[in-house]
Amino acid sequence: MVLLLQKEQEVTASMNEQPVMVFKDVVKVYPLPSGDVTALGGVSFQVDRGEFISVMGPSGSGKSTLLNLMGCLDTPTSGDIYISGTRTVDMSDKELTEVRRDRIGFIFQYFNLFPLLNIIENVTFPMMLKSKKEVDPEKGRAALRSVQLDDSLFTHTPTEISGGQQQRVAIARALINDPDILLLDEPTGNLDSKTGAGIMELMSELNRKGTTIIMVTHDPNIAKYSRRTIHIADGMIVE
Amino acid sequence: MIFWEIAKRNIKIHMLRSSLAMLGIVIGVVAIASMGILGNSLVLTVSDSLRTVGDSVIVTPHVGGMGGFGGGQGASSLSITEQNFQQIKRVSAPNIAIPVLQNADRMKLGVGGDDIVAPIYGLNPDDVPNLLTLKEGGYSRGDSGCLVGSTFANDNNVKVGSRIAIGTDGNKGTLRVTGIIEERGMAFDVSTDYAIVVTKNWFDQAYNRNDYDKVIVKVKNLDDLPIVKTAIENQMNKRDKIVDVVDTRKTMETLFQAFGQITAFVSAIGGISMLVAGVSILNIMMMSVTERIKEIGIMRSIGAQRKEVMSMFLYEALILGVVGSVIGGAMSLLGGYVISSVLIQTTKYLFVPSSLIYIVYGMSFGIVISLICGIYPAWRAAQLNPIDALRHE
Numbered sequence: 001m002v003l004l005l006q007k008e009q010e011v012t013a014s015m016n017e018q019p020v021m022v023f024k025d026v027v028k029v030y031p032l033p034s035g036d037v038t039a040l041g042g043v044s045f046q047v048d049r050g051e052f053i054s055v056m057g058p059s060g061s062g063k064s065t066l067l068n069l070m071g072c073l074d075t076p077t078s079g080d081i082y083i084s085g086t087r088t089v090d091m092s093d094k095e096l097t098e099v100r101r102d103r104i105g106f107i108f109q110y111f112n113l114f115p116l117l118n119i120i121e122n123v124t125f126p127m128m129l130k131s132k133k134e135v136d137p138e139k140g141r142a143a144l145r146s147v148q149l150d151d152s153l154f155t156h157t158p159t160e161i162s163g164g165q166q167q168r169v170a171i172a173r174a175l176i177n178d179p180d181i182l183l184l185d186e187p188t189g190n191l192d193s194k195t196g197a198g199i200m201e202l203m204s205e206l207n208r209k210g211t212t213i214i215m216v217t218h219d220p221n222i223a224k225y226s227r228r229t230i231h232i233a234d235g236m237i238v239e
Numbered sequence: 240m241i242f243w244e245i246a247k248r249n250i251k252i253h254m255l256r257s258s259l260a261m262l263g264i265v266i267g268v269v270a271i272a273s274m275g276i277l278g279n280s281l282v283l284t285v286s287d288s289l290r291t292v293g294d295s296v297i298v299t300p301h302v303g304g305m306g307g308f309g310g311g312q313g314a315s316s317l318s319i320t321e322q323n324f325q326q327i328k329r330v331s332a333p334n335i336a337i338p339v340l341q342n343a344d345r346m347k348l349g350v351g352g353d354d355i356v357a358p359i360y361g362l363n364p365d366d367v368p369n370l371l372t373l374k375e376g377g378y379s380r381g382d383s384g385c386l387v388g389s390t391f392a393n394d395n396n397v398k399v400g401s402r403i404a405i406g407t408d409g410n411k412g413t414l415r416v417t418g419i420i421e422e423r424g425m426a427f428d429v430s431t432d433y434a435i436v437v438t439k440n441w442f443d444q445a446y447n448r449n450d451y452d453k454v455i456v457k458v459k460n461l462d463d464l465p466i467v468k469t470a471i472e473n474q475m476n477k478r479d480k481i482v483d484v485v486d487t488r489k490t491m492e493t494l495f496q497a498f499g500q501i502t503a504f505v506s507a508i509g510g511i512s513m514l515v516a517g518v519s520i521l522n523i524m525m526m527s528v529t530e531r532i533k534e535i536g537i538m539r540s541i542g543a544q545r546k547e548v549m550s551m552f553l554y555e556a557l558i559l560g561v562v563g564s565v566i567g568g569a570m571s572l573l574g575g576y577v578i579s580s581v582l583i584q585t586t587k588y589l590f591v592p593s594s595l596i597y598i599v600y601g602m603s604f605g606i607v608i609s610l611i612c613g614i615y616p617a618w619r620a621a622q623l624n625p626i627d628a629l630r631h632e
Contacts, residue, residue, distance in 0.1 A: 073540060073626050094544060101542020108629075112537040116248040121241070128241045129542045173541070 018085045020181050020212045021047040021070060026079035028065050028235075039065040041235040042079070047181070047214060052207040054223040055216045057232035066232065067216045071104055071183050072096045084180045101129050105174030109186040111166040113158035113173075119144065120154050123172045130177055143172040147202060164195035171202065175211070182206070184215035188222055200225045242547055246554035249527065260523045261563035263516030264609060268567025268601040269574050270509030275597025276575035278502025280588035282495060295428050296467050297485045298327055298454040298475075318450040319482070323475065330470045331456045334463070337366040338451040339429060340442045344411065346435070347404040348395050357391060358434035359405070361442025369457055371431060375399055376418030379438065384417040386436040392419045394433070403435065411445040427487045428455045464488050506597065510604065516563075517608040524556055524616035535620050536628025545621040552620050556613020557606070564605035571598045 028040040039062045047053060057063045068074040069081060072088055075096075081088050083103055088096065100106075113122045123140040144154060147168040153161050158169065167187065174182055184203070188196030204225050207213050217223055231238045250257045300317035319327075319338070328336040340361030345354045362370065367378050371386065376399035379385060387397050397403070397416055405411040420431050429436075443449060456471070458464050468486045475482045528535070535548055575594065579586045588594055 068626050071540065073629075097539070097542055097544050100540060106540055108537075112533070112629075114245070114534060114537070116245050116252070117241075121244075125241060126541050129544075129547070134240060177542075 018049075019046045019082070020049050020051075020084055021214070022080070022082040023069075024080040024082075026069060026076045026081060028062075028069065028074070029077045039235055040069070040076070043232075043235070043237055044079075045230060045237060047212065049180075049212055050207070050210055051228060052204070052213045052226045053215070053228045053230060054226035055214065055230045055232060056218060056220070056223055058218070061232045062235040063216050063218075063232060065235075067183065067185055070181075070214060071106060072099045101126060102177055103180045105177070105179040105182045107167070107170050107174050107182060107184045107187050109189040111158070111163070111170045111190070113166055113169055115158055118155050118157055119149070119161070119169050122158065122169055123176055126173060126177045140172070140176065143176050144169065146175070147172045162195075163191050164198060167191060167195075167199050168202070171199075171206075175206070181212045181214060184213060184217075186217055186219075187215065188219070189217075196222065242551040243554050246551050246558060249531075249555060250558055253523075253527075256523050256526075257559060260516070260519050260559050261566065263519040264513070264560060264563025264605045265567040265570060267509070267513030267516040267608070268564050268598075268605045269571050270512045270601075271506050271604060272509075272568065272571030272598040272601035273574040273578055274505040274509040275502060275600060276571070276589060276594045277578050277582065278498070278505050279591075279594045279597065280575075280579050280583050280585075282498040282502065283588040283591070283593070284583055284585075285498065286491075286495065294458055294461060294464075295487045296331070296456040296458060296464060296471065297427055297487060298456065298471055299452070299483050299485075301476075301480045301483050318448075318452055319454055320450050323482075324451055324454055326474055327454050327456070327471055330474045331467055334459055334467060335366070335369050335457045337362065337370055337455045337457065338439075339453045339455060340439060340446075340448055341429075341452045342442070342446055344405055345407050347409060348397060348401065354407075355395065358430070359442070360429050360431065360434055360436045361439045361448075362436055363439045367436065370429065370455065371423075371436065372421045373418040374421040376416070379417040382438045382441040382444075383412075383415060384438075385414040386418045386420050386431075387416050388420050388432040388434050389422045390432040391434060392416075405445065412441075414441070427485065427490060428453075461488060506600070509601075513601075513604055513608050516605070517612040520556060520559055520609050521612040521616065523559075524552060524613050525619075527555065528552065528616045528620045531620075532623060532628045532631040535623050536625050536631065539623070539625035540629060548623075549617040549621040552617035553610065553613050556609045556617070560606040560609025560613075563609070564602040567605060568598045568602045571601060 023043050023045050026040055026043045027038070030037045030039055043066065055063055055066060065074070069076055072083070072091075075089055079089070083099055086099070088099060091099065114125065117125065120137050120140045123143050124135045124137060127135040127139065141151070141154060145151070149165060149168050149172070153165060158166055161169070182203075187203070188199055191199060200222060203213060203215070207227075213226070215222070215226060223229055298319065300319060302317065324336070324338050341358060342361075343356055343358045345356055347354050364378065364380055367386070373386070374389060376386075385403065387403075391397065397419075399416055399418060401416045402413050403416065404413045414435070414437060420436065423429075423431055437445075456467055458467050464486045468484050471482070471484050475484075538548060539545075572589070575589050575598075576586055579589050
């Protein structure tokens with residue numbers, strides 16, 4: 001019995017120790033009529049559970065391509081990508097969609113909430129995608145409270161609340177399916193500095209509680225909230 | 240269910256254009272259903288006036304042939320001889336063969352009345368009950384009595400007991416009306432509504448006849464109609480074609496088939512408006528997809544499968560189709576009522592299954608067209624690359 005318990009603890013520990021994301025020699029080439037464009041030229045890195053990483057680089061450096069590959073929105077030309085130990089490069093569109101739904105939480109610069117749905121429905125949308133049925137709105141309310149959104153706003157539509165509040169809703173939506181990793185694309189790019197700082201404080205708090213975060217930004221002040229920075233230039237990691 | 244909800248809300252926020260697309264479906268359903276109802280009502284109207292004639296085989300002298308019957312008479316004087324009638328009677332047994340004489344003559348009703356011309360049928364008194372039903376009076380047994388059709392009686396104010404002088408100045412004699420025949424409509428055998436029916440004896444004497452104009456064989460078992468027809472043809476037309484034999488049920492079937500084709504054709508014209516409505520649905524669905532490319536990108540990026548995106552747009556097309564078709568179905572009833580009232584002067588054929596089925600056809604076509612026209616935009620939406628869709632402004 002003791003042995004069994006030990007074994008179980010070892011398995012759990014090994015899962016927790018497994019990197020959330022691994023990139024191995026990832027190359028992404030876009031074939032264009034005027035000639036192939038190499039957006040990423042052999043990128044390798046690893047993201048461990050609980051990390052808060054920012055990816056920085058100038059415009060055209062390959063940040064967006066990297067983000068798309070990390071978010072399973074695209075597949076590499078060559079190389080390997082693992083999300084929580086699962087190889088994703090050979091997955092079908094359906095399988096990649098399931099990975100995005102179950103393991104990745106997206107937070108966009110422009111919030112990208114659904115204007116036809118109210119706040120609660122926006123937050124519970126990924127849950128409904130996963131369960132294929134109606135979900136308990138109480139879970140959505142709890143997620144919204146965890147990002148410090150006032151209860152009185154829950155039945156409003158996205159256009160009726162401020163940008164900062166919309167981004168909090170987007171964060172709650174990203175967290176609702178307990179993803180392995182949060183992917184942030186310029187999360188404060190559309191907010192004033194004070195609201196942006198509030199959002200970043202929230203992200204730091206989530207990270208302290210164990211959420212793994214990768215943030216793509218060009219703003220060094222925002223990058224300061226992360227604990228590690230990956231610099232990218234001309235499709236290569238330079239640091 | 241969330242995709243159903245999104246589809247509903249998208250229709251609501253674009254109520255004007257959704258309503259216009261639905262209006263197209265409404266018009267399409269109304270066009271198909273109203274045309275169908277009108278066509279079917281016409282068929283029912285005609286079939287009502289052709290009733291009671293679907294159980295007979297009618298034998299008439301062959302009009303197209305040369306010579307033939309009655310010892311080489313010309314086509315204008317063709318008739319069926321007693322001998323031929325006996326042959327027909329024998330091969331038709333046990334079904335009843337009724338010989339019919341017919342003519343038209345002047346007649347005068349009452350003293351000082353105007354001369355009118357009407358058809359006169361000559362029948363054996365024993366055969367009359369097998370062929371005609373009376374609504375008033377009784378069958379005439381003697382040669383001085385006659386029966387009149389109901390329209391004849393109404394138009395000329397003839398009652399049981401009235402007297403009718405036949406021939407110019409009544410030179411053929413005067414007959415007393417013993418009964419009024421129930422309305423039969425236009426028939427293949429005898430059309431008695433505006434005619435008088437006399438005994439064969441009186442007819443023979445008045446018009447110097449000893450042969451017949453046609454023979455009606457009343458077939459008891461309708462399945463035997465083609466058998467009786469073939470038997471008569473085989474017997475009578477062995478060497479030369481001397482009689483024409485018509486199976487009235489077959490003729491009616493052919494007639495109704497032709498009416499059915501006309502109805503289908505007219506409904507198909509209505510169907511064109513439905514196709515136009517379908518193009519309108521396709522158009523607004525394409526607009527909907529174009530407007531919501533970014534939304535589709537967000538959905539796909541956070542885990543919506545292609546088929547789920549597709550379902551959202553198909554739901555939208557389905558809602559437009561179902562709502563448009565239901566409204567169209569209701570308006571078709573109204574339209575059918577108005578058209579029937581105006582064109583056929585009766586709505587009794589509207590609420591019968593064979594008419595109402597056209598509303599079902601119209602509604603089904605509306606829903607199917609909407610769905611078909613929604614497939615391509617929905618497919619386009621599902622095939623969007625999430626990265627490109629997310630970048631879309």
